[in-house]
Amino acid sequence: MLPVTVRARRAGKRFLLLDNMLLELGFSVVFPLMSVHFVEHLGWPAVIVGISLAIWQFIQSGTSILGGAIADRFGVRPMLVLGMLLRAAGFGLMAYADRAWILMLACALAAIGGMLFSPCRAALVIKLVRPRERGRFFSILMVEDSAFRVLGALLGTWLLLNYDFQRVCFAGMVMFILSAGWNAWKLPDYKLSSVRAPVAAGIARAFKDKRFRRYVMILTGYYTLNVQVMLMLPLAVKAMSGTTEAVGWMYAIGAVMALVLLYPLARWSECHFRLEQRLMFGLGLMALSLMLVGYVDTLMVLFTLVICFYLGSLIAEPARETLSAELADFRARGSYVGFSRMGAAVGGALGYSGGGWLFDIGTHSATPALPWLILGAIGLLTLLALFMQFRKHPTPMADLSSL
Template identity: 25%
Template sequence: MPTHSIIKGNRPLLSLLIIVFITHLGSYLVLPVLPILLKVETGLTAAQIGFTLAVISMFMQTGSVVGGILADRTGRRFIIAIGALIRAAGLIGFAYFSTYYLVLLTAAVSGFGLGLNAPSTKAFISSLVKEDMRSTAFSLRGIFANIGMALAGLTVFALFTDNSRLIFITAAVIYVSASIISWFFLPAGCGDENCGEVKWSEYKEALKNIPFLVFVIATIFVWALYVQFALVLPLRAESVLKNGKDISIIWTINSVTVILVQTLITKNIIRNIHPLTSVGLGTVFIGLSLGSLFFANTLFFFVFAGLFFIVGEMLLMPTLDTSISQLAAARFLGMFFGLASVFTGIGEAIGNFLGGRLFELSAGGENAAPYIVYALAGVTIFLGMQLLRRWRPLTIIQPPKPADTASPITDSASSHPNPIKES
């Protein structure tokens, strides 16, 4: 079925995709330059910047779990709308607060609002389309997200390089508009599903799934390495480029690359190798990308490192989501993804904290030590994943079927994966 057919006549889905575009536009106005702004204009050290990003990650995952549970029990529209407003409040705080403790408070508010949106949006998409069309719907979500990310990076590069406060204010206004659209154009309730069907006592079922727990605990190391890109690349660019904010264009290039190349990588690599091998290869690419930043002294080299990173991300993201869906109990799928987000947050928080400290102890990234650590970490995680795939309980994880990976879905996603990534 053509992708336009799934949208035609389904106004709630179209509204939700527009919200996904808007929220990614708002987030990625901020993401590429946040470490630079915190260093240059707020005066934070690399360690303090790392801890600030760690706070965003921790509260984002807290919001993700809280939002996922509340959305399934009370309805998703309200959670998406209130999450966008809370996120907007946090962005305004970044524009006006310069005291470290107020910046941390702002980071907590911003992260919590961001976390409320992600599980609600994914659950909403699932409830608005038939089961056999969900992969297409999530693919559209990825496309809308990456368009927002690409446009945001281009906007910062072209317009906002000399007005940092305006970046945060604009992003906050964008999130307020997402909240308004959510409230007036999305249906109340839980779509075709009944809210509140899962009993509170049933949530403990996830804790009995040992293969799932082992897998998500292992991903802590993956996320700790992955999150270094959004921390180290801007700080390194700020120290070697005339205008460090120019690296915002990298996010535009990466998003366009995802839209053009993800399907090819999925068809030719991800579907033909073991998922844990795909995850391991992704971390190797990410580790080499981070390691190469030691030699970066031009915008072109930073773009090259970004492309290497995005190849790793494209191997990583759809594989992790598909593997979790295979390990999770179908009835508790939302809860399992919520719990996986907790471990993602732990990995991101550890990575941001240690990355900030490592960057500061290495004379602001001027010696090779942190870059060697990043490269070695990527290879070590690859070897660990190869050992893990030999554990019999994890043999349930298999390469995804074509319906599981229809097209580009690597936005945070995630995710998000990334301290600022979301629905």
């Protein structure tokens, strides 16, 4: 018979994979279609939707260190269940958003829910998966994310075209309610960290880690680019194609690429490159792809650049997630995972609000390439900062001899 710890790890990993399906499906039904619905269908300025998404991103990621520290102190299950119910309430309110302040409030409510459950789930991966297996497990989760992301986007598109945006929001709300029930019923009451330190102590430990703090802040630029797959790229595809279905196909392409390439790429690259090398190469490809979007005039070329952007993300994202886990202190896993979201908070807020603002400026001033050039420049500056960060202290190559 297998040892108890081995059986617990395997059961925990199976639970995470099943739970992740519901979460990704519920999120992807609603989120990718927000910019299309409010900007293209209702005619709102893109900057309003951008600010709403920035509120979401900043609250969820900027306060994740608090959610992680609370989970370090009190355990995982209460935070997960409460967070998922708040996310469901946010989607329910979004169904009735006919004014900007209602949309912003709905995004804030959904974000508070994410602040509670997101760092808990990431810290559970660090707890339940051995270090040498984390890169591959993160890759499996991302393959699953991609599969259910396209299912969610296609379901949301079908609901939007055949019914209305309210049905889209209700579908997302139901998924998160089901996930909350699943966690309340089946999830053991795990403790994330090796010590039960006060909430403030875990937060302080993460803030005082100079190397980790610098790495998190550098990732601001990475997230500024990464969030454009939810804002500017869908708007560009919709504007050039003239149809909402093309946005669904854009996400379908990303999902197929992830299903086919993500795990093999991760397996191959971890044998030949260090984590930071993989992150930098992927980021460079993302930056160059965005820089060229403003100069295309056919949908085929635009989709080619989208494919290049997705490829860069497939290379960079597993490395970024694994690198964040490797740099985390086991004495405060939740706090470290929460603090690692700070780059996503700042970068996502800048990417959404700044991207929406730049998109409006580019449209009204007949300079469509301007937003994309600025995004590309941000990516290249981030690339330089990452190089400087790891030049003197590179990470070791993965030890795969025991696998």
